[in-house]
Each structure stands twice: as C-alpha cells, then as structure tokens.
Amino acid sequence: MGEKRIGEQTIAFKNPPSIISTAAIAGPKEGEGPLRDYFDVVLEDDLFGEETWEKAESKMQKEAVRLALEKLKIDEKDIDYIFAGDLLNQLMASSLAVRDYKIPFFGLYGACSTLTESMSLASMAVDGGYADYVIASTSSHFCSAERQFRFPLEHGNQRPPTSQWTVTGAGAAVISSKGNGPYITHVTTGRVVDFGIKDANNMGAAMAPAAADTILRHFKDTGRTNKDYDLIITGDLGKVGMELTLEIVKKQGFDMSTNYSDCGIKVFDLTQQDVHSGGSGCGCSAIVFCGYLYKQIMEGNLNRILLISTGALLSPTSTMQGESIPGIAHAVAIERGV
Amino acid sequence: MGEKRIGEQTIAFKNPPSIISTAAIAGPKEGEGPLRDYFDVVLEDDLFGEETWEKAESKMQKEAVRLALEKLKIDEKDIDYIFAGDLLNQLMASSLAVRDYKIPFFGLYGACSTLTESMSLASMAVDGGYADYVIASTSSHFCSAERQFRFPLEHGNQRPPTSQWTVTGAGAAVISSKGNGPYITHVTTGRVVDFGIKDANNMGAAMAPAAADTILRHFKDTGRTNKDYDLIITGDLGKVGMELTLEIVKKQGFDMSTNYSDCGIKVFDLTQQDVHSGGSGCGCSAIVFCGYLYKQIMEGNLNRILLISTGALLSPTSTMQGESIPGIAHAVAIERGV
Numbered sequence: 001m002g003e004k005r006i007g008e009q010t011i012a013f014k015n016p017p018s019i020i021s022t023a024a025i026a027g028p029k030e031g032e033g034p035l036r037d038y039f040d041v042v043l044e045d046d047l048f049g050e051e052t053w054e055k056a057e058s059k060m061q062k063e064a065v066r067l068a069l070e071k072l073k074i075d076e077k078d079i080d081y082i083f084a085g086d087l088l089n090q091l092m093a094s095s096l097a098v099r100d101y102k103i104p105f106f107g108l109y110g111a112c113s114t115l116t117e118s119m120s121l122a123s124m125a126v127d128g129g130y131a132d133y134v135i136a137s138t139s140s141h142f143c144s145a146e147r148q149f150r151f152p153l154e155h156g157n158q159r160p161p162t163s164q165w166t167v168t169g170a171g172a173a174v175i176s177s178k179g180n181g182p183y184i185t186h187v188t189t190g191r192v193v194d195f196g197i198k199d200a201n202n203m204g205a206a207m208a209p210a211a212a213d214t215i216l217r218h219f220k221d222t223g224r225t226n227k228d229y230d231l232i233i234t235g236d237l238g239k240v241g242m243e244l245t246l247e248i249v250k251k252q253g254f255d256m257s258t259n260y261s262d263c264g265i266k267v268f269d270l271t272q273q274d275v276h277s278g279g280s281g282c283g284c285s286a287i288v289f290c291g292y293l294y295k296q297i298m299e300g301n302l303n304r305i306l307l308i309s310t311g312a313l314l315s316p317t318s319t320m321q322g323e324s325i326p327g328i329a330h331a332v333a334i335e336r337g338v
Numbered sequence: 339m340g341e342k343r344i345g346e347q348t349i350a351f352k353n354p355p356s357i358i359s360t361a362a363i364a365g366p367k368e369g370e371g372p373l374r375d376y377f378d379v380v381l382e383d384d385l386f387g388e389e390t391w392e393k394a395e396s397k398m399q400k401e402a403v404r405l406a407l408e409k410l411k412i413d414e415k416d417i418d419y420i421f422a423g424d425l426l427n428q429l430m431a432s433s434l435a436v437r438d439y440k441i442p443f444f445g446l447y448g449a450c451s452t453l454t455e456s457m458s459l460a461s462m463a464v465d466g467g468y469a470d471y472v473i474a475s476t477s478s479h480f481c482s483a484e485r486q487f488r489f490p491l492e493h494g495n496q497r498p499p500t501s502q503w504t505v506t507g508a509g510a511a512v513i514s515s516k517g518n519g520p521y522i523t524h525v526t527t528g529r530v531v532d533f534g535i536k537d538a539n540n541m542g543a544a545m546a547p548a549a550a551d552t553i554l555r556h557f558k559d560t561g562r563t564n565k566d567y568d569l570i571i572t573g574d575l576g577k578v579g580m581e582l583t584l585e586i587v588k589k590q591g592f593d594m595s596t597n598y599s600d601c602g603i604k605v606f607d608l609t610q611q612d613v614h615s616g617g618s619g620c621g622c623s624a625i626v627f628c629g630y631l632y633k634q635i636m637e638g639n640l641n642r643i644l645l646i647s648t649g650a651l652l653s654p655t656s657t658m659q660g661e662s663i664p665g666i667a668h669a670v671a672i673e674r675g676v
Contacts, residue, residue, distance in 0.1 A: 128466030
C-alpha cells in the first residue's frame with residue numbers, strides 16, 4: 001500500500017502541502033450569482049474577446065493561472081508542474097492554455113472531478129519530493145459544453161428539471177511545499193461507480209453514488225466522520241444528486257444534513273437564475289473553491305473542509321451506444337492549520 | 339524543485355519502481371506485422387465480439403489489465419491505483435474498462451503520450467510512498483480513432499504519404515515497489531511545444547519538436563547522452579517525424595543515428611503493410627513496449643532504454659477553428675538492473 005497510505009483509498013500526507021494562491025474567473029451569469037464578490041474576474045462577455053467559446057474557455061484557464069501566479073512572489077519558471085484538464089474533446093481548453101507556459105504538463109480527464117483530481121496529484125508531487133510549486137487548474141464553459149455534449153445553442157431545446165447548468169468559469173490553485181497553509185492533509189481517490197443511470201439530463205443522480213462511495217470510504221480510511229469537518233462539499237451534484245448523496249450516506253449512519261453542501265447549489269441562486277437542479281462542469285467546483293471557499297478558510301470562517309469534485313464519465317458516443325453513465329469522485333481534505 | 343528533482347524537468351527516483359508485469363493485445367493488422375510473436379493476444383476480428391469499435395477498444399484495455407494481473411501472484415484488490423487514458427472523447431475506452439475494477443482511478447489525457455504519462459505518474463505514486471502496486475494502461479483503435487478524428491471509414495478517403503495508421507492495441511504495465519526490475523529510474527515530463535503545424539495528416543512533424551525538446555532536456559538534466567542508452571525510442575512519430583527528430587537533436591550535438599527508433603516504425607512493416615509514415619495512437623507505444631521492448635529487457639537484449647511517447651494535442655474542433663497542433667512528449671528511463 002505504500003507507507004503514506006491509510007485504508008484502501010486514502011493518503012495521509014507526511015508533509016502536507018499548502019495551497020498558497022488561487023484565482024477564479026467567472027462568466028457573466030455566474031457573476032450575477034451569490035458568490036459574485038469572491039471572483040477575481042467576472043467576464044462581461046462570455047466570448048472573452050475570442051472568436052469561439054472554446055478559445056474563450058482556454059483563455060479563461062490561461063488567465064486564471066496567470067492571476068494565481070501574479071499574487072505570489074514567484075515566477076512561471078519556478079513552477080515544476082501543471083496538472084490541468086477540462087471537458088472539451090482532447091482537452092482543447094487546457095492544451096491551448098498551457099501552450100504558452102513553459103511548464104511540464106500532465107493532462108487529466110476526470111470530467112467534473114478534475115479539480116480535486118488535479119489537486120490530489122499536485123499534492124502527491126509536492127509531498128513526494130518531486131516539486132516545490134505545482135499548479136492545478138481546470139475550466140468549463142456553458143456554451144462549449146452545451147454544443148459538445150447536448151445540442152447547438154441555436155436549437156433552444158427545453159431542459160428537464162433534473163438538468164444542470166454548466167458553469168462558465170476557470171480556477172487555478174498553486175500547491176507548494178513552502179507555505180503556512182491552508183494544508184491538503186488527505187486525499188481519497190475515487191473508484192468508478194456505475195448504478196446504471198442512462199439519462200444524460202440527470203447527471204446528479206449518476207454521480208451521487210460515486211460521491212457517497214468516496215465520502216464513506218474517506219470516513220472509513222481516516223476514522224473521521226462528518227463531525228470532524230466544518231463543511232463537506234461536493235462538486236456539482238446539484239439539488240437532485242445532493243439529496244441522493246445525503247440519503248445514501250445517512251443509511252450508513254452519518255447524518256450530514258447540517259454541514260453538507262454542493263458547489264452547484266452555492267454558485268447560483270436556484271430560485272432566481274433558472275438553472276434547474278444547479279451548476280455543473282469542471283469550472284463549478286473550481287470557481288467555488290478557488291474563489292469562495294479558499295477565502296473562507298483564509299479568513300478563518302472555515303477551519304477544515306472536505307471537498308469532493310464529482311465527475312460523470314459519459315460521452316455522447318457512449319450514450320448513443322446505450323451505455324450507462326459511470327461516476328467518479330475524488331476527495332481532498334483541506335485544513336487551515338495542522 | 340523538490341529533493342528528487344534534477345534539472346528543470348526530470349525526477350531521479352530514490353527507490354526506482356519495478357515494472358513487474360506487462361500485457362499487450364493487438365489488432366489483426368498489427369498481428370500481421372513484425373512483432374506478432376510478442377503480443378499476448380492478437381485479435382482475429384477488430385470488433386472483439388462487441389457491437390461497436392469503441393466498446394471493442396474498451397474491452398481490449400480491460401483485458402490487457404486482466405492479463406497483466408493474471409501473470410502475477412497478486413489480486414485486483416492489491417492494486418492501489420490505475421492511471422489510464424485513451425484517445426476517445428471523454429476517455430470512453432478507459433472509463434468503461436475501469437468500471438468493473440474496484441481500483442482508485444486517475445483518468446489521463448495526453449493523446450498518444452499517454453503510456454509514458456501514466457508510467458511517470460504511476461512511478462511517482464510508488465516512489466512517493468503512496469502505493470505498492472499501480473497499473474498504467476492505455477489503448478487505441480484504428481476504427482474508433484479514424485471516425486472520431488477524420489472521416490467515416492465508409493468514406494474511403496485517400497491518405498497522404500505523411501499520414502500514419504492508428505494502432506489497434508492496448509497495453510498495461512504493473513509498476514511496483516516490490517520487484518527486481520526492470521526499473522524506472524528517471525522520468526522527464528514534457529512541456530507543450532507548438533511549431534505552428536496545422537496539417538492533421540502530418541502529426542509526426544507536429545510532434546517531432548516536442549520529442550526533441552524532451553530528449554534534449556533529459557540529456558541536460560541527467561548529464562546523460564544517447565551513448566548512455568542501448569535504445570532511444572519515440573512513441574509514434576513515424577518515418578517523417580523520426581527523421582525530423584534525429585535532425586533537431588543532431589543540431590544540438592547528439593548523433594542518435596545508430597540507436598534511435600520509433601514504435602510507429604517497429605510495429606508495422608512499412609514496405610508491405612500500406613501504413614504510409616507508420617503507426618500511431620496511444621496503443622502504438624503501448625503494445626510495442628508492453629509486448630516487445632519489455633521482453634527484450636527481461637531477456638537481457640536491452641539493458642537501458644529511453645522511451646518517449648509522443649502526443650499531438652489536436653482536436654477536430656481546434657483544427658476547424660484554425661489552431662495549430664501542440665505537441666507533447668514524456669520520457670521514461672528504464673533499466674534492467676540498478
């Protein structure tokens with residue numbers, strides 16, 4: 001198992017890496033939501049001066065990385081690795097974003113679980129003695145995702161109540177061996193969980209079993225429970241998936257009803273913004289963590305959180321070929337002081 | 339930089355992990371090539387009993403993992419992580435392959451560089467003390483790649499001489515803290531390099547600058563040269579990209595002409611098999627390494643090799659939007675004894 005491994009799926013870091021800087025860029029709709037004051041940049045136009053939404057998304061991720069570095073006294077050449085990914089086919093947003101940085105690059109695909117996937121691997125690179133400064137970054141864009149996964153926007157299709165709204169946003173975090181927290185103390189890496197759901201408009205339900213699986217595994221591996229955290233927050237389950245997760249975890253004896261939330265619920269005002277079940281996309285947990293949650297921890301409003309980004313590993317091809325939607329969720333425990 | 343880091347992009351492992359098992363599954367055309375005797379399985383039919391090529395590709399990867407484990411005295415539940423990826427949108431092949439294994443999963447996208455990307459991260463997980471047994475696996479399939487990236491097969495389009503033939507194949511390697519080699523001693527992680535090539539039928543030329551960049555960086559970081567290796571072998575540059583790489587590296591003072599090859603050249607008989615510039619795809623370096631090279635090292639015919647899988651980070655969307663093709667290449671140094 002490795003000497004830093006505890007239980008079946010969890011690492012307890014010997015030298016917990018610090019998250020020394022973050023940056024979040026949000027789209028116009030996200031900028032009208034409840035977290036507007038926490039984003040570094042809110043776009044006025046979701047094309048961000050580019051000709052296509054895909055290029056706009058890539059520019060957002062590139063800018064998020066630049067801003068996260070600008071807040072530090074270090075330079076691009078001090079960065080040892082960048083772990084990045086997005087929802088677009090062949091990681092178009094990340095590949096083009098990283099092209100102008102001369103930083104060794106590991107491309108990731110974890111669907112909407114990419115933020116915590118990249119934070120997990122970045123932390124392993126730092127604690128393992130391979131790096132002092134690592135960037136974890138990700139993005140999504142409503143318009144590029146919608147036309148890739150569902151319908152052309154011009155089609156104006158109706159959306160069922162279980163559907164979610166892909167967040168237009170990018171987030172980057174710098175994870176380092178040098179720093180005074182907030183620390184990443186544990187990572188619990190998810191397995192693929194598939195309960196047979198085939199409705200691509202109900203991804204919350206497809207991802208909930210994976211989220212619950214990783215949360216319960218984290219509790220078992222660490223001996224912790226929900227009571228050890230100020231906040232347990234999933235990535236983008238939305239209203240439907242969040243209720244399912246609460247229920248599955250409760251059946252195993254953990255009542256998280258007082259300290260559990262979801263980034264997809266936090267990022268929009270569900271009563272006013274017509275996003276149905278809530279936000280989704282890699283950018284969802286990225287801007288909620290890199291914008292809002294990181295500042296809450298830095299200001300002492302939160303001391304210890306468990307962040308679980310959640311991914312639905314579907315593709316339009318797998319759906320057309322009758323496959324169900326496998327889910328995955330990766331958890332990262334973050335603490336103000338250790 | 340981290341205490342195990344040497345130079346700008348390289349890790350020298352303190353406790354080099356061993357590659358304790360590999361398995362390679364090849365398609366019918368690959369089975370007619372010069373390496374036919376080295377593959378664990380050669381498919382008679384490239385649908386492998388499935389209804390679609392995508393599901394066939396996924397089954398190949400799942401089977402490669404199963405075979406690599408079957409050769410060991412360990413069980414699926416002893417495996418700490420699986421690092422896997424493929425060329426399909428949203429990693430359809432890997433996600434469905436991993437679904438039936440209860441193993442913590444990190445999804446990767448590095449285009450055709452995925453084999454060495456996964457081997458690099460698997461080695462870091464082992465040497466870092468996070469795992470004792472890790473699987474690195476990847477796949478590609480001519481038919482699923484062709485219709486996703488280029489044209490429907492039924493279209494029967496002509497292929498220019500610079501084009502390459504996507505390998506139908508899957509490879510899996512088990513990397514462990516327990517074993518007696520062959521050892522992964524160093525990894526050199528590539529940066530994104532883009533020389534402005536826009537022709538999706540000339541990916542060898544798009545990837546060659548990235549391959550040369552990583553090879554030269556490996557030499558600089560480690561103090562080694564091509565003379566320190568029995569073989570330096572890139573992933574899937576084909577004839578065109580291989581010649582370019584030789585030339586770029588030679589201009590920097592290293593004449594690799596006597597011990598440099600490319601998996602895309604090795605896997606097919608270019609004079610007989612009508613594959614134009616050679617093989618390509620994640621499966622190319624996967625079956626050449628997991629099938630042929632691993633056995634050459636085990637039998638003592640090769641003592642130290644540098645394997646550099648090479649990826650072209652293009653997508654049909656990026657090409658349609660006028661973007662050039664960024665390349666990336668990750669190097670892994672493998673040694674029979676240390």
